[in-house]
Amino acid sequence: MAYMPALSYEAIADGLTVCTSSLHRFGTDAVLLTEFSGYRQKDRVCDFGTGCGIIPMLMQRQAPPQEIYGVDIQPEAIRQMCLGIAESTAVQSVLHPVCADLKNLWEDAPAGQLDLVTCNPPYKAYQAGIESQLTAQKIARHEILCNIYDICRSAKRLLKFGGRLCICNRPERLADCIDAMRQNGIEPKRLQFVAKAADAQPWLFLLEGRSGGKPFLNVLPLRIVGDGSGVTTRLEKTMPV
Amino acid sequence: MAYMPALSYEAIADGLTVCTSSLHRFGTDAVLLTEFSGYRQKDRVCDFGTGCGIIPMLMQRQAPPQEIYGVDIQPEAIRQMCLGIAESTAVQSVLHPVCADLKNLWEDAPAGQLDLVTCNPPYKAYQAGIESQLTAQKIARHEILCNIYDICRSAKRLLKFGGRLCICNRPERLADCIDAMRQNGIEPKRLQFVAKAADAQPWLFLLEGRSGGKPFLNVLPLRIVGDGSGVTTRLEKTMPV
Numbered sequence: 077m078a079y080m081p082a083l084s085y086e087a088i089a090d091g092l093t094v095c096t097s098s099l100h101r102f103g104t105d106a107v108l109l110t111e112f113s114g115y116r117q118k119d120r121v122c123d124f125g126t127g128c129g130i131i132p133m134l135m136q137r138q139a140p141p142q143e144i145y146g147v148d149i150q151p152e153a154i155r156q157m158c159l160g161i162a163e164s165t166a167v168q169s170v171l172h173p174v175c176a177d178l179k180n181l182w183e184d185a186p187a188g189q190l191d192l193v194t195c196n197p198p199y200k201a202y203q204a205g206i207e208s209q210l211t212a213q214k215i216a217r218h219e220i221l222c223n224i225y226d227i228c229r230s231a232k233r234l235l236k237f238g239g240r241l242c243i244c245n246r247p248e249r250l251a252d253c254i255d256a257m258r259q260n261g262i263e264p265k266r267l268q269f270v271a272k273a274a275d276a277q278p279w280l281f282l283l284e285g286r287s288g289g290k291p292f293l294n295v296l297p298l299r300i301v302g303d304g305s306g307v308t309t310r311l312e313k314t315m316p317v
Numbered sequence: 318m319a320y321m322p323a324l325s326y327e328a329i330a331d332g333l334t335v336c337t338s339s340l341h342r343f344g345t346d347a348v349l350l351t352e353f354s355g356y357r358q359k360d361r362v363c364d365f366g367t368g369c370g371i372i373p374m375l376m377q378r379q380a381p382p383q384e385i386y387g388v389d390i391q392p393e394a395i396r397q398m399c400l401g402i403a404e405s406t407a408v409q410s411v412l413h414p415v416c417a418d419l420k421n422l423w424e425d426a427p428a429g430q431l432d433l434v435t436c437n438p439p440y441k442a443y444q445a446g447i448e449s450q451l452t453a454q455k456i457a458r459h460e461i462l463c464n465i466y467d468i469c470r471s472a473k474r475l476l477k478f479g480g481r482l483c484i485c486n487r488p489e490r491l492a493d494c495i496d497a498m499r500q501n502g503i504e505p506k507r508l509q510f511v512a513k514a515a516d517a518q519p520w521l522f523l524l525e526g527r528s529g530g531k532p533f534l535n536v537l538p539l540r541i542v543g544d545g546s547g548v549t550t551r552l553e554k555t556m557p558v
Binding site for chain 2: 249251254255263264281293
């Protein structure tokens, strides 16, 4: 039987709670990606690999999009997302928790209809041979069940023409992410690096691509922010609402 | 008859002079690229689109590589490079000024033998229709006679396995440059953005690719440097020797 970790409930705003565990929790990267995505109220959105549902939930704090799909291949992640929603009174979007393999989309997936796909993906390239167990944590952090090319291909299928894919990743994966977007007709349009200090190597980048867009990448000024420790501190530092 | 601009001689160090004109001069970007390239004394090097030969000449200031080809399609650029060499007493590398179209390489080109190719290329994508005259300045600044894909293809042919291509460009071209390297078997390995201030948008990036390299991009801390005005100030600020 699969290991069932202890669950915690973390308030991220008045009336908004996420259910976290040691397997499906969240970090500063999710907060930064949510803000970077620049979602609008009229948007229909999908969050790939949603985990505990942190990105759909953060979007509830201010001017939420009309509809959000939260997709994860792991049933326990979707269960946590549902538990968080059940504890939250201030959800304004229509939320669809979906347990599915994003490589194949899912029945009734809104193909060609979405304005925005977000994805805080597994960061580490899959190294054949070093993974002996398919644990939940490895699935969430390594490209075992899907890689950045799968993510871009599925995003392309869901997005309307001109729709946007916003992802974050470690700087060493930038070439892979740009390549994966381009191979799937999503043009990289906006890039921001995140570092702990002005003279430090970046620890994260945020990248927006546009389905069917023309080449011209807008590289934003460096964003300086620590990678945080306590959740409350993290939220206050990175995205006060 | 072609317009012949006035020539100037600029000393870049004791015994090192470059011959500049309004058509073939140099900027901070060439100085930054030379430093970024990390050339070594045992290297055999080629500089694509060398113009007045500033990069081969800057490499003479400290621990020069053993041999440098300077290639430009414009005869007047190569003439200026030769005039600069003739005025310089402190050249230590074997220098080969070559007037050629780098798309086709040239007779006796050292295919598969070089350690390093540098290129400070035309920055602007060619927009069909807006160029009415093929002036020297347009050739140097727009992708009229060669584009970043041509540059990567020719660099690949010249480099030995593991050899490096170092280029600079405007941030909006980053996706094109990464794509062009990858399409030609040159893996982006090291990236640095250059901005005028810690909170400014970058105005340049420096990118190193390795022929046959494995994916893993090292993104360096932001380099803060103005884009300069006077030549002497530029050299002092960016690369004191």
